Amino acid sequence: GLSLALLMVDTTTLASFDACTIGGALGLHSTEMLKGVHLESVSPVNDQFPKDYIPSVVIDSLDFDNAFCWFENLTLVGYLVGCIPSESMLKSWVHNHWQPGGVKPDSEGLGCNTKKVVEILGHRDARQRPMIRQAYTTMYADDLLHRLDSELRGNLKRAVMLWMYDPAERDAVLLRDALTGAGTKDKTLIEMICSRTPSQLQLIRQAYHARYNKFVEKDVESDTSGHYQKLLLAYLSATRYEGLQVDMRLAEMDAKALYKAGEARVGTDEATFIQIFSTRSSAQLAAIASVYHNIYARDLEKAIKRETSGDFEDALRAILKCIRNPAKYFAKILYKSMKGLGTDDAALIRVVVTRAEMDMEYIKAEFFNTYGKTLEHMISSDTSGDYKAFLLTLVSGHPK
Numbered sequence: 001g002l003s004l005a006l007l008m009v010d011t012t013t014l015a016s017f018d019a020c021t022i023g024g025a026l027g028l029h030s031t032e033m034l035k036g037v038h039l040e041s042v043s044p045v046n047d048q049f050p051k052d053y054i055p056s057v058v059i060d061s062l063d064f065d066n067a068f069c070w071f072e073n074l075t076l077v078g079y080l081v082g083c084i085p086s087e088s089m090l091k092s093w094v095h096n097h098w099q100p101g102g103v104k105p106d107s108e109g110l111g112c113n114t115k116k117v118v119e120i121l122g123h124r125d126a127r128q129r130p131m132i133r134q135a136y137t138t139m140y141a142d143d144l145l146h147r148l149d150s151e152l153r154g155n156l157k158r159a160v161m162l163w164m165y166d167p168a169e170r171d172a173v174l175l176r177d178a179l180t181g182a183g184t185k186d187k188t189l190i191e192m193i194c195s196r197t198p199s200q201l202q203l204i205r206q207a208y209h210a211r212y213n214k215f216v217e218k219d220v221e222s223d224t225s226g227h228y229q230k231l232l233l234a235y236l237s238a239t240r241y242e243g244l245q246v247d248m249r250l251a252e253m254d255a256k257a258l259y260k261a262g263e264a265r266v267g268t269d270e271a272t273f274i275q276i277f278s279t280r281s282s283a284q285l286a287a288i289a290s291v292y293h294n295i296y297a298r299d300l301e302k303a304i305k306r307e308t309s310g311d312f313e314d315a316l317r318a319i320l321k322c323i324r325n326p327a328k329y330f331a332k333i334l335y336k337s338m339k340g341l342g343t344d345d346a347a348l349i350r351v352v353v354t355r356a357e358m359d360m361e362y363i364k365a366e367f368f369n370t371y372g373k374t375l376e377h378m379i380s381s382d383t384s385g386d387y388k389a390f391l392l393t394l395v396s397g398h399p400k
Helices: 011-025 067-080 087-097 114-122 128-140 144-151 154-164 167-179 186-194 198-212 216-223 226-237 248-261 270-279 282-296 300-307 310-324 326-338 345-355 360-371 375-382 385-395
Strands: none
Touching: 011 114, 011 128, 114 128, 114 144, 114 154, 114 385, 128 144, 128 154, 144 154, 154 167, 154 345, 154 385, 167 186, 167 198, 167 216, 167 345, 186 216, 186 226, 186 310, 186 345, 198 216, 198 226, 216 226, 226 270, 226 310, 248 270, 248 282, 248 300, 270 282, 270 310, 282 300, 282 310, 300 310, 310 326, 326 345, 326 360, 326 375, 345 360, 345 375, 345 385, 360 375, 360 385, 375 385
């Protein structure tokens, strides 16, 4: 309903409306909405705030569960559609619901309407969310992320906070989490590095340094070792072609070099694997795998499994999997996060949030084809409350 009423409203104004609604849901209230109304001079007129001056299609979209949110929504939307409430209406509302003599209302005890916060932010895309954050700061002289951090809890908080970051900063946060705390979370580290493109990794490195004043390469170097460390550092830093053009002669040379470095000898020449996997483009690596199979009648990924081990093996295989079928790679992570007893919420949140605006529809299709059940069904069975609602919103492809 709201989209119809505000069809002609520009995106900046819509972001202001969202920020206002979120502020009300979080128990905050914009003093900008009360310019010209002197709190000490108000007198009661009546306790009802008339609604008939504004289109019903807008009224139906407002949050009436929170009195302050209702007031701010109505005032702002009234402004947008040119139906400003009269001064007596404002004064009546201020007298009955605002703390007399104060600049801001006493929000203690109002609580947080997490359902409303989830509903709005879950339906906004990567272009809209920063605009909402900026509008919120303008209205409330506070950072929306700081407020969300203090009001939300648990898995919902982690999911919403990650959703609010831009992709590069989000990945930087996830990388930092994988590299700090008790032990290195190698599965996360491999996923965050080996599934990203060179241009994405460049932005992640910049975001990591800007946020933590540290070089991600140095942190990776400190927390890893051996051939695994060398592969991650090379993959992080190497400049790789991102186009689709393939050099088949080079692909044949590399396929033979990999065979010679692995299955054709006793032991493994890991340096050759690192050099080829970290410098060749995705399209080129796909061609290498194809040529390898054509020449030796063997699958390159299975060869890697036979010839390497541990985190080094996992990283090489992750690179290949993300080249061949990234949707299948992420579908498997999602399935493993929920199968059996308990839920790996960190993995579930990480993949849902990072892929929601990338390739979620493909992931959902692979999930169903491989495991015989929908991703939505499994999330519904393993989660609950506003956390479940938020994940399902992202998975359903609603952000727009």
